[in-house]
Amino acid sequence: MSHRSVIFGALAKGKTVIHQFLLGEDCLRTVKAFEQMGVRIEQTGQTIEIESKGAYQLKEPLYPIDFGNSGTTARLMLGVLAGQPFHSVLVGDDSLSKRPMDRVTVPIQEMGAQTDGRLGGKFLPMSIRGGQLSPMTYELPVNSAQVKSAVLLAGLFAKGTTTVIEPTATRDHTERMIRAFGGEISREGQHISIQGGQELQGTELTIPGDISSASFFVTGAILANNSQLVIQGVGLNETRTGILDVLKQMGAQITLEQTESIGDEPVGNIHVETSSLKGITISGDMIPRVIDEIPLLALAATQAEGETIIRDAKELRFKETDRIEAVVQVLSVLGAKITALDDGMKITGPTALKGGQVSSYGDHRIGMMAAIASFITQEEVAIENPSCINISYPNFFEHLDSITK
Numbered sequence: 393m394s395h396r397s398v399i400f401g402a403l404a405k406g407k408t409v410i411h412q413f414l415l416g417e418d419c420l421r422t423v424k425a426f427e428q429m430g431v432r433i434e435q436t437g438q439t440i441e442i443e444s445k446g447a448y449q450l451k452e453p454l455y456p457i458d459f460g461n462s463g464t465t466a467r468l469m470l471g472v473l474a475g476q477p478f479h480s481v482l483v484g485d486d487s488l489s490k491r492p493m494d495r496v497t498v499p500i501q502e503m504g505a506q507t508d509g510r511l512g513g514k515f516l517p518m519s520i521r522g523g524q525l526s527p528m529t530y531e532l533p534v535n536s537a538q539v540k541s542a543v544l545l546a547g548l549f550a551k552g553t554t555t556v557i558e559p560t561a562t563r564d565h566t567e568r569m570i571r572a573f574g575g576e577i578s579r580e581g582q583h584i585s586i587q588g589g590q591e592l593q594g595t596e597l598t599i600p601g602d603i604s605s606a607s608f609f610v611t612g613a614i615l616a617n618n619s620q621l622v623i624q625g626v627g628l629n630e631t632r633t634g635i636l637d638v639l640k641q642m643g644a645q646i647t648l649e650q651t652e653s654i655g656d657e658p659v660g661n662i663h664v665e666t667s668s669l670k671g672i673t674i675s676g677d678m679i680p681r682v683i684d685e686i687p688l689l690a691l692a693a694t695q696a697e698g699e700t701i702i703r704d705a706k707e708l709r710f711k712e713t714d715r716i717e718a719v720v721q722v723l724s725v726l727g728a729k730i731t732a733l734d735d736g737m738k739i740t741g742p743t744a745l746k747g748g749q750v751s752s753y754g755d756h757r758i759g760m761m762a763a764i765a766s767f768i769t770q771e772e773v774a775i776e777n778p779s780c781i782n783i784s785y786p787n788f789f790e791h792l793d794s795i796t797k
């Protein structure tokens with residue numbers, strides 16, 4: 393959510409102040425992107441202050457914008473740049489340069505943006521020249537909040553109403569944030585509509601703790617012996633709490649205490665303790681609600697009684713790395729009984745895990761999953777290239793130390 397708040401703060405007129413708990417590299421990439429377009433942004437500790445003249449006053453960037461490893465930032469920014477009457481170039485790291493961008497360029501081209509990129513226009517490095525956009529109705533061909541958000545962002549610049557049809561609900565932070573910045577967006581069933589030409593207004597907001605980051609410790613506490621943990625101030629938006637629902641279905645002792653709402657987002661404390669798990673099937677509409685937590689669910693499944701089957705999750709193959717292959721490789725090295733399926737994986741448990749040397753595959757979520765696995769392995773787990781964890785969770789090891797002491 394933090395990169396989204398920077399995007400909306402930069403598009404909104406006036407001053408925006410964002411307070412947050414985690415400041416990942418992906419958020420800082422978004423800050424740099426807008427600085428290159430003339431927006432004044434100051435960061436003091438965990439607070440970001442943005443002073444913007446609004447969405448129509450951005451300047452043409454002189455140099456390529458580097459999105460590093462962040463697919464969300466690159467894709468959402470394609471939606472923003474589609475509405476800008478200038479040329480920009482987008483680049484990323486090795487992983488991002490291999491992730492499909494046509495899922496966003498197809499709809500924004502139809503709205504009127506011109507894009508080109510490597511390998512027939514599908515990959516970064518990519519150039520985009522935006523301008524006057526026409527609205528469209530777009531049915532998402534993949535369950536992706538990133539694509540939904542990019543089309544809605546482009547829709548802010550189109551003349552008329554843009555509608556995204558979402559067959560399966562995906563995270564709705566973009567929609568909630570548009571409202572937090574004074575914009576209007578409506579939802580009727582699977583149709584989400586936005587009127588172009590709205591001017592967003594700067595605001596002050598606090599970003600709740602990220603449930604995907606909290607999930608590492610939730611899973612660790614369930615698997616470790618004799619543990620009890622309370623994680624405070626976590627965002628409990630129901631498009632994101634699938635991990636808690638699935639773990640509970642597997643038998644985990646988790647209770648939630650909603651303490652407040654920050655803006656439109658419910659926030660609360662998660663209480664969790666050591667639990668015995670059983671295998672289940674995870675598929676269908678649940679998948680978008682757990683998409684980033686599937687590596688952790690696979691780890692949990694190695695300790696669950698019986699078979700866990702994860703299906704309908706082919707999107708995992710298009711993340712920072714092919715997360716189906718990466719999870720299967722890492723957990724196999726540690727001794728799990730796990731096999732890859734075309735659109736998921738199958739895990740049989742419980743299996744005692746041994747230690748070993750595993751790769752993070754340059755993927756923050758794989759690196760953190762391996763670190764949590766070490767809670768239950770007989771020997772040490774050595775993780776190659778752990779620095780990728782800074783992408784979403786720079787103080788992960790500090791927090792890990794503090795809860796394991």
Ligand SMILES: O=C(O)C1=C[C@@H](OP(=O)(O)O)[C@@H](O)[C@H](O)C1
Nearest residue numbers: 464535536537538539683684707
């Ligand atoms: O919109 C977002 O912030 C994200 C949406 C998800 O991607 P998709 O919706 O494309 O699957 C998720 O995997 C990604 O880490 C962040």
Ligand SMILES: C=C(OP(=O)(O)O)C(=O)O
Nearest residue numbers: 461462463464465684712
């Ligand atoms: C931030 C993530 O992904 P992306 O690179 O798609 O933004 C993620 O996997 O949590």
